[in-house]
Amino acid sequence: MLTSTHLLRQRRFLPLFATQLFNAFNDNLYKNAMVLFVVYSVYNSEEAEAQFSAIASGLFILPFFVLSALSGQLADMRDKAVIIRWVKLAEIAIMICGAAGLLLAWADMLTTTVAIPLMLVALLAMGVHSTFFGPIKYAILPQHLRKDEVLAGTGLVEAGTYIAILAGTILAGWLPVEAAALTVIVIAVLGYLTSRSVPPAPAMVPDQPIDRHVIRSSFALVRHTMHDREVFYAILAISFFWTIGAVLFIQFPPLAKNVLLASKEVASLFLVVFSIGVAIGSVSINALLKGDVSARYAPISVLAMGLFVACFYVVCRLWSAQVTGDLMDVSGFLAQPLAAPVLLSLLMIAVSGGMFVVPLYAFLTTKVDPGRAARTVAANNIVNSGAMVIGSLLAGGLSAAGIPLIEQVLLSAAMCLFSAWLGWKLHQAERHAAASVSAA
Template sequence: MTPSFRLLAERRFLPLFVTQFLGAFNDNLFRTAMIMLVTFEVLKDPTAEASFSAVAGGLFILPFFLLSALSGQLADGRDKAKIVRLVKSVEIAIMVFGAAGLLLANIPLMLAALFAMGVHSTFFGPIKYAILPQHLESDEVLGGTGLVEAGSYGAILLGTIVGGIVPAHIAAVLVLIVAVLGRIAGQKVPAAPSENPDVRIDFHILRASIRLVRDTMHIRRLFLAITAISFFWMQGAILAAQFPPLVKNALSANQSVATLFLSIFSIGVAVGSIIINRLLKGAVSARFAPAAAILMGLFVCDLYWTVAHWPPTDGTLLDLRSFVALPHADRVLIDLFGVAVAGGMFVVPLYAFLTTTVPKAQTARTVAANNIVNAGAMVFATVMLAGLVHFGVSIAGTLLLVAVMSIGAALLAYRLHLACDRHAADLRAAALRD
């Protein structure tokens, strides 16, 4: 068993891993079941379907923008394990409403539950990264972060598959069961007392958010890391929002193919998370991030070309077997997998960087500042996507936009790599002087 996977046998890591796995699974089980229900059974207009997918993504992201400052302050000022248990209890109540929305095919109720799950994830998000440096040794943090990311995308995979294939009434029961299991797992997370219990909680959301982002982003290496991560999540938000309408309206395939696409993407990010941990051998570094961003862009370009030249059909939606038998289907699937692997290799070291280059008493707030900027970027991306769709930009055209954004992500990652090298050199020089 490698050092990273050995963490799965230890109580200081396993309960947190299981809790976040179940949370990510439930998020995606509910969200996928909702989107599939609305896209393939409720709405009948292609523009409305694409717009709904973008709006749903934006609603889930919005709480990260509004409430991350508060969640970061709470996580740094309170026992993180206690917050985990409170958040997982609230998830059960949220899923009662989500299940009702699925059973009734009630779009406003489903969207309200989705927004509430975004709030739930906003308060859990800083903890799942900030708790790692507190429970793990410094040379274990990258491996632990990689496992968390791989587990998250494995959960996304399973949640996507289950949400895409089970009827809505079965999904309604499952989201409640998983929420209860998540609460049970959360009870086992070891105590993680605050490193700075004197943190004052500022409940003025706007003021706290501005202060948190300002205090974090003025540090150049954190600014570059957070901005690069934001580029990644902007790309991810556009791709995730476009998968169902891409499958139905551009590739003329049915719900099973949409589930396959989301599944392949999830597997790819998990594989990329593991690959980069092996390449870096536990070191926290951005040296592979520029190449990973460029590779991601190249795969998206090829996907754009394939989709833009997809042959017209008679309007009948293809099932999974008919789709994979098409001449260019394998090229689409390889492109999706390549995008995801490169994405995982790009983003995992940057998250590890955020939690290891600041004092432990500030890790949750650093992650929260990152979440605010990421959320703002993703909300902007989803609004921009909805606007582009409204004005007639094709799905293939939005893929080209994602490819162009990879250039910006690569430039930021390269500058971060240089900044980290300079920072490390300064630290070595200071140690020699002392």
């Protein structure tokens, strides 16, 4: 079926989908509640706010770089459903720690010495949690779904992820921070309960030793995975895409406050619009490709993304020249004549981005041996996280160097050109592989 909603009625898919929804929701509710509270209630400097946002993003991403090789080995060599349950159980303890930090900051008790470090430790731990969950949510799909359902399932997981990001982001902007602290604990418990219904997914390559040397295993995993040209270009394209995404997401909260003179609710609205757009793009590309895993729309999608990033930059420049005064709430923001172009450009950035990245994730699980699917996703996570850490450091460095946030947006637009080239190279590799199969 081209429409993938039938999968939501299947026990082989629904519990995983629900667990992933809770996972993405909690990640974003906690992270955004923390960042928005610190940016709007603790710091009063554009440079400090941008640097904190970059540090928070970097800490969350770092475990993907260090531990993905281990997580990929475990996912291929152990039952994936069992790992999911252990990971979701750990999330409950992590969120209790993070909630304590949020409550201390809300009460203005030891904010800089205890509360913020505690929140950042919990964020780092959530990065570890997501590192072990990440390879499974894609690699388990070929075990539970038919081959012609994998792209649809991948699109649903990606769309569901961004719907959950949407919900978590909305609540982070509107919930009082003390309510957010309690909510993340409740959601962690719900995620564990749904994980208990995920069907068994036995090891694809059982009885093999696991290399626990994280540096050696990471290099070996990436080196082995990159031998396949299609997978190689898919990983590079995904990684560069998320580098762009990291820079944009780091910029949103301080840009909303300092350039658009908007409240934290408006900053949350930006992330909401972005999440809706990625969800639309994720589902739309499945209809365009008619279930076929292909990168033929990748170059044009990411070029369109770069064009809309440039439009967003132009609108922000016009905005900063016309609007002055105090921070605006959502109604005040929406009353501005340039509000619609701001939101439309953000929406289209995300729609084109979703259309670009979803088929590339399907490449990772359909173009390799099923016994290496989780390790392929893990190799992708290693390269992705390294690129995103670089993006976070770049954004933080530009802010430290005094480069205005509005000018940093142009960097993301320029990076889309390189992403388009990688998408074109992937499509060329795909056509070459198809020709080789036909000739054989």
